[in-house]
Amino acid sequence: MKKKVSIKDIAQTVGVSTALVSYVLNNKEKEARVGKEIAQVIRDTAVEMGYQPNQIAKSLKTGKSHTFGLIVADISNPFFANLARNVEDEAKKFNYTVIFASADENAEKSQNLINILTERQVDGFIIAPAENSQDQIEALLKNNIPLVLIDRYFKGLDTNYVVTNNYEASYHAVSHLIAAGKTNIGMVAYKTDLVHMLDRKRGYLDAIKDNKLLKAKTPLIKTVDFNANQEEIAVGIRELFAQNPAMDALFFATNTLTLKGLKSLNKMQYRVPDDVAIVCFDESEAFDFFYSPLTYIEQPLLEMGKKAVQILIKNIADKKSLNTQISIPSKLIVRQSSATVKKD
């Protein structure tokens, strides 16, 4: 086993001080006025000896790890996995390394992850914050740690964030259902006070109100727990139908809700879109294969990932920079599941 070669080893073989080697390998020859010939020798020997800089030592000295943490709910959820991939790619362009972590919508886990990553001296965070994690975010801000919220944010907190236009997208999606002739539209969402979810509900509600569809039996919103299984969702849907047997459309607030919801509808023998039309927030590969291809809201994952990284890196470079708060529009992809269909 070969020992790792350090700057000292190179210095020794070339016969110069470590300072010179450092200057050359960091392309600071100009500022440091290093001789042209010796610079070349140093460079060559470095290659010859297979030198790989020790980033840990570098970080310790410079106080920058060129690493940041990405905390999401669950990296195995396609929404976050795709986001993560886009973040990874964009980060690489800036020579940054990303450490992903899953907090499972759990504030305690989230705090734990923040601690671990802070100890690892990450230069900043991109976080899809869990409920009740507001104080954790505030603490980071107080410690002047660069940070960008993604997917969700906190109303009262002045932070960087990158989200999609949850309210408008929902409003638009529900309006689309109404335009298709649906008059009793239900919604299945998560039970949480996170802004993105509240916005989606508001969008639903306002669309209904603005179209004078707010009757005794509406709004038809059912909220379930983040870790609700399929059975609980089936129960929720059954309750919605009980509340208003005329329900002719369902708006699902996320892709996981949709997947479980569709399976439930299948089991209950409801037909889409004849018995009930469907629109949902976020996408899934599975939607293409549902017998009635789903109408869904496509989130701008690529843009969100890119922007978040760019904002974070700007913020790391200039900690005094003003907060950037952007909302990137989503797109409604209309397909069969929300089509106008003549009932009997």
Added chain:
Amino acid sequence: MKKKVSIKDIAQTVGVSTALVSYVLNNKEKEARVGKEIAQVIRDTAVEMGYQPNQIAKSLKTGKSHTFGLIVADISNPFFANLARNVEDEAKKFNYTVIFASADENAEKSQNLINILTERQVDGFIIAPAENSQDQIEALLKNNIPLVLIDRYFKGLDTNYVVTNNYEASYHAVSHLIAAGKTNIGMVAYKTDLVHMLDRKRGYLDAIKDNKLLKAKTPLIKTVDFNANQEEIAVGIRELFAQNPAMDALFFATNTLTLKGLKSLNKMQYRVPDDVAIVCFDESEAFDFFYSPLTYIEQPLLEMGKKAVQILIKNIADKKSLNTQISIPSKLIVRQSSATVKKD
């Protein structure tokens, strides 16, 4: 902004040396014979001052980063995203942090990632190796860097690895199709020499041979590029049908191939399983929603992730330990797409 508090700060406020603080905070009081009372004072002050150890400094001193790299093809692919999640969870149990990276089945990117992570002083790697990356793996071995291959491995290389029983699973899946009465079975796979893919092909082929179904028109294997789009897969399938119009079943080698393949079949108006039965390797949420729920091979992702981490950590602790090579069985989940159906 508060300055970060170091061991030195604690030492100063308590009025002791940094050594004492270090011993106490690392629970080495016994070995270092630290006084009971002062130890408590140190502990209390550390908490009071909000001390967070600097892992970077720790790593530099100890030579261990308590971090490892996980290199997969693409973190946004559900197969790898799920694997990643399991790896993350298991690693956390050992207080290890994971850095994920996507190599896109590209040896050059893979080498680049290995370099970056090596510079970051990861203690080891879990790698789903790309084609032509064998020499990169060999180089790591030569440098005595702990490493576990996952999903795939190299025949000639003595490394740790954790895979599923690709050959047997494929053999079993194809035998199942044969048992269901299919006699002209095609296969769509990736064009690569990676062992896992070769094994899946061998399994297919042997099942056909052993059942005396090897005729002039078989084997019906079509291979496509890793980044093949749907159109190319459609072409492949069309060619298979051209080669043998009697083809009555298709075996797809991965989930991405399946998804694109199913879309192609839909476009070409083939019905599953009546016109063509389907079985595929690996799963996807989408398979539940295909009109004819898919029969698939379920890989033991949880076990694979766990085992890989355990082996890696054992190897990090004891670099001389013998290589562990395990193959965890997959499970065939039989559903409608491979059902026996009377034709005409």
Added chain:
DNA sequence: AACTTAAGCTTAAACGTTTAAACAAACAAG
């Protein structure tokens, strides 16, 4: 009383870098 042992603590070097400051030699200018 003289010596050993134990207990409790400090010193200081080291990990692999970066970088300001000091130094030395060569050259230019008066």
Added chain:
DNA sequence: CTTGTTTGTTTAAACGTTTAAGCTTAAGTT
């Protein structure tokens, strides 16, 4: 030739830890 400037190089401290080795005092053992 002094003095100043430029060019090329070294010195050494620092980043926040760990840990072997050393030091001091008190307590035990003859």
